Amino acid sequence: MAEREDGELVRRAKRGDAEAFGELVNRHLRGVYALSFSFTRNHADADDLTQEAFLRAYRSLGTFKERSSFRTWLYRIAANACANHLGRSGPRTESLDGCMAAAQAVGPPDAASLSELEGRVAELTGQLPAGFRAALHLIVNEGLSHRQAAQVLGCPRGTVAWRVFRAREMLLEQLSGFFEDKSE
Numbered sequence: 001m002a003e004r005e006d007g008e009l010v011r012r013a014k015r016g017d018a019e020a021f022g023e024l025v026n027r028h029l030r031g032v033y034a035l036s037f038s039f040t041r042n043h044a045d046a047d048d049l050t051q052e053a054f055l056r057a058y059r060s061l062g063t064f065k066e067r068s069s070f071r072t073w074l075y076r077i078a079a080n081a082c083a084n085h086l087g088r089s090g091p092r093t094e095s096l097d098g099c100m101a102a103a104q105a106v107g108p109p110d111a112a113s114l115s116e117l118e119g120r121v122a123e124l125t126g127q128l129p130a131g132f133r134a135a136l137h138l139i140v141n142e143g144l145s146h147r148q149a150a151q152v153l154g155c156p157r158g159t160v161a162w163r164v165f166r167a168r169e170m171l172l173e174q175l176s177g178f179f180e181d182k183s184e
Contacts, residue, residue, distance in 0.1 A: 006070040014061055021061070025054055028071060031142055032078045035152075038137035039082035041126050049085055053078035068151055075144075075152040079134065086130060124174045128167050135163035 006027070012020035032053050037046035056077050064073055125133060131153070138149040139160070146164075150157040 052081045132163045132167040136167040
C-alpha cells in the first residue's frame with residue numbers, strides 16, 4: 001500500500017507538487033537518517049547526509065524511472081552519499097545503536113543485564129566494517145529484502161546475504177563471552 005501511495009506522490013512531485021515531495025520526505029526521513037547513521041555512527045554527519053540525500057533525490061526526481069520502489073531508489077542515493085562521505089573522512093565509531101537480532105540468537109538475557117547487553121551489542125555493531133554494518137541495518141532495522149538491500153548498496157544479493165550472515169556471526173562470537181561472564 002505504501003509503495004503504491006509513494007508512486008502517486010512521486011508522480012505528483014514530478015509535476016511540481018512540493019507538498020507531495022514533502023510527504024515523501026516525512027515518510028522516509030527516519031529511514032534515511034537511520035541508514036546514514038548506520039554508515040557514519042555520527043549524528044551530525046547523519047543529519048547532513050540525510051539532507052543531502054533528499055536534495056539529490058529532489059534534483060533527480062525527473063530521472064527516476066520507477067523500476068524500483070521510491071524507498072529503494074532513495075536509499076540508494078543515501079548510501080551513495082554515505083559512501084562518498086566515508087571515502088573523504090573514513091569511518092567513525094561514536095555513539096551507537098544496537099542490533100538485538102544477533103544477540104537474541106545467543107539466548108535471552110535476564111532483566112538486570114539487558115541494558116548492559118544492549119550497550120555491548122551497540123559497541124560491537126559499531127566496530128563492524130561499514131559494508132557489514134549497512135547490510136545488517138537494512139535487513140534487520142529497515143526490513144528490506146536482500147534484493148532491495150542489494151539495490152541500495154549496489155552489490156549482488158548474495159553479497160548482502162553473506163555480509164548479514166557474517167556480521168551476525170562476528171557479533172555472536174564477541175557476545176558469547178558476555179553470556180559466559182554472566183553465568184559465573
